[in-house]
Structure formats: structure tokens, C-alpha cells
Amino acid sequence: MMDAEKINYLNREFTVVRKSRRRTLSVKLSARDSNKIYASLGLSQKVILDFLMSKHDWLEKNLIKLEEIKSQEHHPEFIEGQLFPFLGEMKYFTFAPYKNKKIKLQIEDGFISCYHQQGELPDEQKILQGLIQLYKQEASVYLIQRCKELAQELKLIPAQVKIQTAHSRWGSCNSHGIVNLNWKLMLFSPSLIDYVIIHELCHLKHMNHSENFWSLVQSFYPHYDQ
Helix, strand or coil: CCCCCCEEEEEEEEEEEEEECCCCCEEEEEEEEEEEEEEEEECCCCHHHHHHHHHHHHHHHHHHHHHHHHHHCCCEEEEEEECCCECCEEEEEEEEEEEECCCCCEEEEEEEEEEEEEECCCHHHHHHHHHHHHHHHHHHHHHHHHHHHHHHHHHCCEEEEEEEECCCCCCEECCCEEEEHHHHHHHCCCHHHHHHHHHHHHHHCCCCHHHHHHHHHHHCCCCCCC
16 A cells, blocks of 8 residues: 655645546645645646645644644543533433443433443443444434424425534535535534524525525524524
8 A cells, every 4th residue: 555645834744635637736724634735646746835835824824723723622531420512401421330231322311321331431432432323313313303394394395304424514405405414413502403404494495605595594593693
């Protein structure tokens, strides 16, 4: 397997992603993954470096912003009494021993309960995976049902509703009438979730952010700007 092609600039590492049909140069910064440069197959590293230098001020400003985002990220601890958001409410995390070896997470009133094998606490990575899976399961029920309810009220019916994982979008709607909703919406209050769903449903009528689109959003959600 070939090593990934790298370029260093502003004391940061960029991964060069080359594509045969690529005609333009572009750069993508990320707080979570590696920074990427998209280039054609035959383009020299000197041309790529010249491109980065031409974007110096923009890159410097936005790389600093990404560092700030990283420093503010919350890495949860899975300890008794830790708080996790669910539909705008904070749930207490608690451990509950049971007979099975495989861990199971459930939402029970004001708690997120982690059921685990008696006598040993589960690995944190397994708890994290279980928690994400729990949010996704809840999203596949709540978000889809709520979208169907609002679609009937608004008389804007999507062809399909899907639950997705996305880093930068809470929702989207494509030209085929498919509405995508991010499972991470389950962290927020029902009113905010309703806004995102209404926003995407309105794209079924206006596939843009024109004045007509925002007028339609406002007719269904008068305080959307708040």
C-alpha cells in the first residue's frame, strides 16, 4: 500500500488527494480529520504549494479557528452521575449490573442506564459505541415520526426520510424529495428539531434559500430567526 502524499504548510500537515478527472485545486480543513488538498494526477507539489501560499491569510485564520474548536470539544466521561443531553433534557448516566456479557444502554425516565456484566465495568469505547447506537435508534423512531407528522400538517410530503451521520449538517433535502436528518438532533429540544425538519420540508417547494423560501418557513415557524 502506498504512503499517503503529504505537504506541510503553516506547521500543519495536508493530505493530497489526487483524482484523474480533477481540473481545479481546492483545500478542505477539518477539526476532526486530516486537512485535504484535492488536485489532478499530474499537478506538481510546487504548484500545490504556490496555491496554499496564495491562500495564506485565509488558511492561517481558519486553522486558528479549528484549533479553538478542538480545544472546546467536550470528551464525555462515563462515570456515575455524568449528564448527557436527550431531547433537550439532561439525563443522568448510571451503571446497572445484569447477567449478560454484552452491554446494553437504555433511556429510562431521567437516566441513561448502562447495563453491564456483574463484577466488571465495560470498556469506555464500548460504552461510547453503545451510546451512539442508542441515539441512532431513538432518532430512527422519533425523527422519522415527527417528520411525517409535520409533513402532513404542512402538506409538504417527502419521498423518503432518512437518518444520517454528518459533521456539518443538521439536515438536508435533495431534488429527489429525500429529507435527511442528522441523528445528533436527538441532543436538542423538540422545538429546535421541529425547526430543522420544517426548514428541510420547505426545500421540497423551494430548493434554495431565496426570499420565497424564508417566507414559507416563517409562515410555518414564525420565530424561526430566534
